[in-house]
Amino acid sequence: VIFGAIEGGGTKFICALATAPEPSAIVESARIDTSDAERTLAEVAAFFRGRGVEALGIAHFGPIELDAASRQYGHVLSTPKPGWAGRPVVPVLARELGLPLARVRWATDVGTAALGESRWGAGRGADPLLYLTVGTGLGGGVLVDGRPLSGLLHPEIGHVPLPRALLADGSPDPFPGVCPFHGRCWEGLACGPALAARTGRAGESLADDDPAWDVEAQYLALGVATCTLVLSPRRVIMGGGVVESRADWLLPRVRRRLVEYLNGYLGRPELAERVDEYLVAPALRDPSPAIAGALALAGEALGEGDVQPDTTGRGGR
Numbered sequence: 001v002i003f004g005a006i007e008g009g010g011t012k013f014i015c016a017l018a019t020a021p022e023p024s025a026i027v028e029s030a031r032i033d034t035s036d037a038e039r040t041l042a043e044v045a046a047f048f049r050g051r052g053v054e055a056l057g058i059a060h061f062g063p064i065e066l067d068a069a070s071r072q073y074g075h076v077l078s079t080p081k082p083g084w085a086g087r088p089v090v091p092v093l094a095r096e097l098g099l100p101l102a103r104v105r106w107a108t109d110v111g112t113a114a115l116g117e118s119r120w121g122a123g124r125g126a127d128p129l130l131y132l133t134v135g136t137g138l139g140g141g142v143l144v145d146g147r148p149l150s151g152l153l154h155p156e157i158g159h160v161p162l163p164r165a166l167l168a169d170g171s172p173d174p175f176p177g178v179c180p181f182h183g184r185c186w187e188g189l190a191c192g193p194a195l196a197a198r199t200g201r202a203g204e205s206l207a208d209d210d211p212a213w214d215v216e217a218q219y220l221a222l223g224v225a226t227c228t229l230v231l232s233p234r235r236v237i238m239g240g241g242v243v244e245s246r247a248d249w250l251l252p253r254v255r256r257r258l259v260e261y262l263n264g265y266l267g268r269p270e271l272a273e274r275v276d277e278y279l280v281a282p283a284l285r286d287p288s289p290a291i292a293g294a295l296a297l298a299g300e301a302l303g304e305g306d307v308q309p310d311t312t313g314r315g316g317r
């Protein structure tokens, strides 16, 4: 049995073939540059066609329709990405690969990454699990009972409003934020482009001792504190380009701020002396957490999901 996995992002689509629904069984993968939906999906279908794929899992940028009862199920919703709004990604790929709709399963990129880290990475044994990525955007996926959470839509954690951080002189941060919808939401304050707009320099070229990092750490901690209070995750994984290259010193700063903000209120060692185990970096790199999670979705679509070892310690689902 051949399983297919896709990680669909704004700049690239990663496609992978595997002989079992797990990362170690990947036999081939390819990168396709993202253009409009029609051309991108045609190239994706061409990679998988004729390879005997029996189930497909997709980790896709949002917003996307996950409600199986909706006529828009499997479609991309409103997005500023040119040529993607309203496009029927799941129906097109199912048709092109000759698969029934039920053999194609999708979730948000971050929700799928949470699933991948939960099965094979830094999220093992932690449910609910929160996976955050801080890069060009800021997003989060929530895993509950082993599944990416969706409901009215799906979590859009990056857009929660946050209070102002304090600058080194104790004054409130005047930065207006970069989110076109909300200005000073979490993404608007802390994503890579926000860091660049704040400092006038790309994050990669900022010195480790630049004061902007203290402001960044405050916003990352304020957002994690919000998520911790709302969702009660048992662990939080934080990755993405802004964090990963400097996780060694940035994550400890974020942890310190997190403990400070929560101020002992939750009374758990995970938010005190064991915070190193609570807020952690991702463990999966190649394949990515999203590709790993997409393989798990493909396995579930074929009905093999339930034979996976239960790592949550919560019994079946």
Ligand SMILES: [Zn+2]
Pocket: 158, 159, 179, 180, 181, 182, 183, 185, 186, 187, 188
């Ligand atoms: Zn926003």
